Amino acid sequence: MYKAEFDKHIQNNTLSNSFVLFGESIFLIEHYTKLLSNVADASVLKFYHDEYDFNSAKAHLSQASLFGDRNILVIKSEKKVPKKDLETLVDYCEKNQNNIFIYAYLGDDNKTYAKGFSKRATMAVRFFHPKHGEAVNLISQIAKQKNVNIDNYSITHLLNIHNSNISLAINELDKFRVFDTAVSTKDIDTLVYGLGEINVDELIKKVINKKEFKDDVKNLTEHGEDEIRILTQITAYITQLYMFNIYIRVNGAPNALEILGYPAPAFVVKEKAELSLKFKPTTYYKLHELLLDAELKMKSAKGVDKNAILLSTLIKFQNLL
Incomplete structure (x- = not known):
């Protein structure tokens, strides 16, 4: 199953007591592992990575709890636990509903667990990177x-x-x-x-408004900002403006929730809407082409002067406006 279905089981209190969590998002796997194992007065045994020992894991689920009425076993590992081991541990949970078993697989073999427990009550959940x-x-x-x-x-x-x-x-x-x-x-x-006086958004606005920007770039890089990250943020900003441009031309007025996926402050929506309409779709195409080409140059060659590429790209950027 996927996250949305799993969340419904959590909301409806219809969870199983054994779980196999896997997928692309390590954050979500660890987040739900913590959520599921947070049970008051439970005896929790955790194995991380190479610590896993089958006999100890089996003994924990088979014995009476020393501190409460529930035993919880958590295995978190990039290496796959043998399927027979998992089935045995799951069976202990099916025999004793007070037990909880959570297997958090952090590796990248996601096919193994997609349908591996269809004959058991175990909930196997695949987590994708959150949108x-x-x-x-x-x-x-x-x-x-x-x-x-x-x-x-x-x-x-x-x-x-x-x-x-x-x-x-x-x-x-x-x-x-x-x-x-x-x-x-x-x-x-x-x-x-630690950049109270300058951030990338302010740099972008200066570039778009054809103002001098070299001191801003210097300030950012001296504070540890990476040229590639500055470039990718500029690309993301221009993409947002293009989305505003398209939406306004089709619908007549901006709607931040539909464009960005979240409600932005009114002054931000107004500012981006006004900026977005300054340029034609062909200009957006040329800007994206310029920025992506510069990013490729920065990433594809060792020892390249990224600062020089960034500065020359922003000068060309302004010439396209």
Whole structure:
């Protein structure tokens, strides 16, 4: 099954007591492993990677709990546990419904477990990388648990900083727990990057408005920003503007929820809508072609001067506008 169906079982309290979690998203596998094993007064035995021992695992599920009324076994590994072992451990759970067994497979052989337990009550769940909206919702839920007041727009900004890595974005939330007010993008730039005066969005706006930008690039790179990341963020920004452009030409007015997948502040929607209409579709095509070609040059050759490529690309960018 997939995440959506599994979430319904959690909501309806119709879960099995043995689980095989696998797929492309390590974050979601670990997130649900933690969720399923968080049972009060349970005796939990965890094996990580090469620690797995079948006899110890079997003994844990077969014995009476020393601390509560439930025994929980968690195996987390990139290596596949032998199928016979898994079937035996699952059988112990079917015999005793108080037991819980969670096998979190972190490897990349996803075909093995897709239908491997169809004859048992075990829930085998495949997790794909979360889409943007799903990632924002997950971080929003965790932020509420941590009493961090942050809206979806700022969460998106945080995700962009970490190249959509949910784990890294969540780790940053603890920095904002002392805030009494809502976390802004400026707060994120200051605490996460230490760039209180300049960020990539401001650089992009200067480039688009044909203003001088070299000092901004220098400031960003001196603070540890990578040229490739600056370039990919510019590409993402231009893609958003193109999406605004298309939507407005078809529908007459922008709708951030439909364009971006989340509600953005009104001033942001207004700004991007106005910028998006400055350029024709052919210009967007040329800009994307320029940016992607520059990214390829940066990534394909060792020892290349990435800063020089970035600067020359942004000059060419402005000439296309």
